[in-house]
Amino acid sequence: MFKRVHIRLTLLCAGIPAIITIILSLCYLYVSEQGLYKNRFQAFQNDMNTIATNLEQQSVISMEWLSKMETQGNYLFFVLDNGIPFLYNRLKDDIETSNRSKLLEESQAACRQMFEVTPSTPSNTYYNSYHLEYEFTSASTDTDYLGSVIFMGERSSSLQIYVLSSLESLKEQMRVQRFHFFLIDLSAVLLLAVFSWFFTGRLLQPIMESHEKQTRFIASASHELRTPLAVILSAAECCNTAPPEKQETLLKTIQQEGLRMSALVDDMLTLSASDNLRFSTQKQPTELDTLLMNCYEAFEPLAKEKSIDLSIRLPEEALPLCSVDPKRITQVLSILLHNAVSYTPEKGIIILSLSYRKNHFYLSVADNGIGVSEEDKKRIFDRFYRVEKSRSSKEHFGLGLSIAQEIVKAHGGSIDVTDTEGGGSTFTIML
Ligand code: ADP
Numbered sequence: 001m002f003k004r005v006h007i008r009l010t011l012l013c014a015g016i017p018a019i020i021t022i023i024l025s026l027c028y029l030y031v032s033e034q035g036l037y038k039n040r041f042q043a044f045q046n047d048m049n050t051i052a053t054n055l056e057q058q059s060v061i062s063m064e065w066l067s068k069m070e071t072q073g074n075y076l077f078f079v080l081d082n083g084i085p086f087l088y089n090r091l092k093d094d095i096e097t098s099n100r101s102k103l104l105e106e107s108q109a110a111c112r113q114m115f116e117v118t119p120s121t122p123s124n125t126y127y128n129s130y131h132l133e134y135e136f137t138s139a140s141t142d143t144d145y146l147g148s149v150i151f152m153g154e155r156s157s158s159l160q161i162y163v164l165s166s167l168e169s170l171k172e173q174m175r176v177q178r179f180h181f182f183l184i185d186l187s188a189v190l191l192l193a194v195f196s197w198f199f200t201g202r203l204l205q206p207i208m209e210s211h212e213k214q215t216r217f218i219a220s221a222s223h224e225l226r227t228p229l230a231v232i233l234s235a236a237e238c239c240n241t242a243p244p245e246k247q248e249t250l251l252k253t254i255q256q257e258g259l260r261m262s263a264l265v266d267d268m269l270t271l272s273a274s275d276n277l278r279f280s281t282q283k284q285p286t287e288l289d290t291l292l293m294n295c296y297e298a299f300e301p302l303a304k305e306k307s308i309d310l311s312i313r314l315p316e317e318a319l320p321l322c323s324v325d326p327k328r329i330t331q332v333l334s335i336l337l338h339n340a341v342s343y344t345p346e347k348g349i350i351i352l353s354l355s356y357r358k359n360h361f362y363l364s365v366a367d368n369g370i371g372v373s374e375e376d377k378k379r380i381f382d383r384f385y386r387v388e389k390s391r392s393s394k395e396h397f398g399l400g401l402s403i404a405q406e407i408v409k410a411h412g413g414s415i416d417v418t419d420t421e422g423g424g425s426t427f428t429i430m431l
Contacts, residue, residue: 002208006200013196018189029181033174040170041146045133047073048148048163052129055152055161061086074169078104078162102140107147107162110136135167143168213383220384221268224397228257228264267399271383274406281328281410285321288329288361288431289314292354295333299341307346310337313353322361322431328407329363329431332415335400336365336427342396344369344424361431368424377417381405404429 051069055061066077078100079086085104114134131150138145144167152159235250235257242250273279296312303310333352340350344367355362372380372387379385386398401415408415413431420426 009200010196014192076164080160228261231257281325283323299337310350332404335404340367364428366426
């Protein structure tokens with residue numbers, strides 16, 4: 001499920017910027033190509049101005065001059081005298097092919113179409129020279145050209161000079177530019193895809209972890225609830241056929257298991273409230289030494305029952321008040337003391353202590369019981385985690401320490417476990 005979400009998020013994260021990048025680069029490419037074409041057209045017009053001025057100053061158009069201009073500017077010249085090709089054209093025609101004359105015809109046709117100018121008609125108006133520029137595609141050479149027709153004339157005769165310039169180099173320049181843009185866009189899309197894949201992966205990580213945690217939590221909760229439920233159901237079934245004296249025991253079992261289920265549901269609701277940030281703490285200035293003393297007194301009978309020596313160590317000097325929710329902190333200490341009593345054998349020792357150093361309160365429950373291995377220390381705060389040895393115990397669901405941790409976290413404190421000197425474990429809360 002997450003894989004599909006990951007792919008979709010990547011497509012979304014990379015797709016939108018990629019489309020924007022491509023659209024922007026296409027716009028830029030269009031503007032740039034328009035600019036290139038405009039520059040080329042203007043340069044061609046300027047050259048035609050220069051050529052026309054040169055021609056005006058010459059009394060005779062020499063073949064050397066035409067040939068020189070052709071090679072210098074990569075232009076093709078066609079000179080028509082009253083519509084008849086000049087000697088220069090005819091010579092070139094002999095040397096090259098008939099392509100030149102075809103080109104001239106195409107150019108004349110394009111010019112006629114564009115400006116409605118009939119090149120063979122001599123002009124009656126007096127003028128020195130003027131020129132018109134246009135673009136056309138030659139079908140014979142399959143190339144785009146810029147063309148210009150320069151009219152030189154007097155009353156009696158007229159001279160038309162067609163100058164053509166191939167746009168092939170400009171097209172090549174545009175092709176190279178388009179290829180570069182394609183490469184840039186491709187790299188941008190690839191980079192965006194890679195970045196989005198990692199970025200969305202990182203975003204999804206905590207969601208995936210929380211989902212996995214939740215799934216495990218539900219599986220463990222169902223498992224834990226099923227056991228007392230099975231006992232209740234079978235006891236209820238036996239009740240129907242059992243003799244009256246046995247019925248009482250069965251009803252007691254049902255009640256006990258019901259209470260166990262109720263305790264488990266309470267624990268689960270506490271954790272769920274903490275997960276949904278609905279975990280309320282009513283903090284108030286509290287005397288922690290008094291709070292510890294109350295816990296000590298509450299657990300003393302239970303410890304005595306197991307012949308465990310439960311003692312309390314409080315600092316002699318007066319301590320400042322601590323802003324905590326007394327009910328919640330009592331709940332944490334009860335969990336720790338309950339565990340200490342459960343995991344400490346008879347005649348063991350449990351010490352409940354309080355100290356104050358550098359603006360921090362340290363509350364600890366130390367026992368000399370079975371202790372917690374290094375491996376288990378990392379996991380005992382996980383939900384439903386129980387060390388193998390304590391799995392058989394019916395009273396323990398493996399939720400106590402996770403609830404304790406949530407409460408301490410809600411107070412901005414921390415809880416950890418260390419080994420007690422000489423064996424056993426010490427749980428310390430820092431507030
Ligand atoms: P449980 O309800 O099973 O005690 P907890 O979350 O309180 O659940 O504790 C998790 C596990 O940590 C316990 O199953 C037990 O194995 C271990 N543990 C907790 N407290 C102690 C302790 N004082 N000494 C040894 N093991 C402990």
